[in-house]
Amino acid sequence: MRGQYRQQLLARSYLKLLRDSLCNLHYPRQDSSPVSAAELAQAQTTLETVRERFADHPQAQVRHLLRQITPQLAVEWFRRNSWQAYTLLDEAGLDNIQRCTSQILETNVAGDLIECGVWRGGSCIFMRGLLRAFGDGRRQVWVADSFQGLPEPDPQVSPLDAISHEFLRVIGGLRCSLEEVTENFRRFDLLDRRVRFLPGWFQDSLPAAPIEKLALIRLDADYYESTRQALEALYPRLSSGGFVIVDDYGSAGLGARRAVDDFRRQQSIRGTLRGVNENIAYWEKE
Ligand SMILES: C[S@@+](CC[C@H](N)C(=O)[O-])C[C@H]1O[C@@H](n2cnc3c(N)ncnc32)[C@H](O)[C@@H]1O
Secondary structure, eight states, X not given: OHHHHHHHHHHHHHHHHHHHHHTXXXXXXXXXXXXXXXXXXXXXXXXXXXXXXXXXXXOHHHHHHHHHOOHHHHHHHHXXXXXXXXXXXXXXXXXXXXXXXXXXXXXXXXXXXXXXXXXXXXXXXXXXXXXXXXXXXXXXXXXXXXXXXXXXXXXXXXXXXXXXXXXXXXXXXXXXXXXXHHHHHHHTTOOSTTEEEEESOHHHHTTTOOOOOEEXXXXXXXXXXXXXXXXXXXXXXXXXXXXXXXXXXXXXXXXXXXXXHHHHXXXXXXXXXXXXXXXXXXXXXX
């Protein structure tokens, strides 16, 4: 009994250390410095380009978004998305992965874990760490990404994504190579046979992926089409009692929310959508 308690304590300490390292909480945030004139000028230029391209857009939501963005807000957004960490998730986001994974293991829901849209790989590294800490010796962690950043969105399908893309371009489109992500797993001593990479655009890589069953699908691909493609390819393989986590459900400026709403409506999915923080929502498959 004492040995089991000690084991649990060690697992909890390991996971806390892993989470804090992945979020880079051990070092002071670099972006607390005042916004510089150069940063503001860059944001202003991008904003002007976007406003010119989407001026008089027929959708009120698009015109509203364009009125709301200021150069100051854009700089904050640039900084948030180029922060020196292994994941863009905050503690609540990682905690949500931990809770879902614990429930999956406790209730024996069949299947692997996948994230679609991984950037530097931080949340997949955490998934692999969770399986190790909880002593799971079977499941795989699938790591799906283009490893060349976000795709160019079709402005006809989602003008919000096309606007977002212009800003993302400034910080390199969240591009991170397969070699970098592999190296990140290695740094945490979590690169092994149970980590499976799926490089390529979702529309090509996911339908043919050799995945039989999933217990957790984490979607973090921002855009309407990417989110839609991932849901269509993977939802049929999700076990009952498994989870779908959607990272960008709360982001007013991205198409992910509409993709999820369309898909749930068309598939008559009734599982309650629960919020995690202002961005993330998830549901359990019935
Ligand atoms: C916001 S980042 C992911 C952040 C990451 N989950 C984390 O924990 O920090 C979005 C990622 O989605 C990927 N992506 C978006 N659409 C894609 C698509 N259609 N096919 C492949 N990768 C895609 C991009 O390459 C990028 O790495």
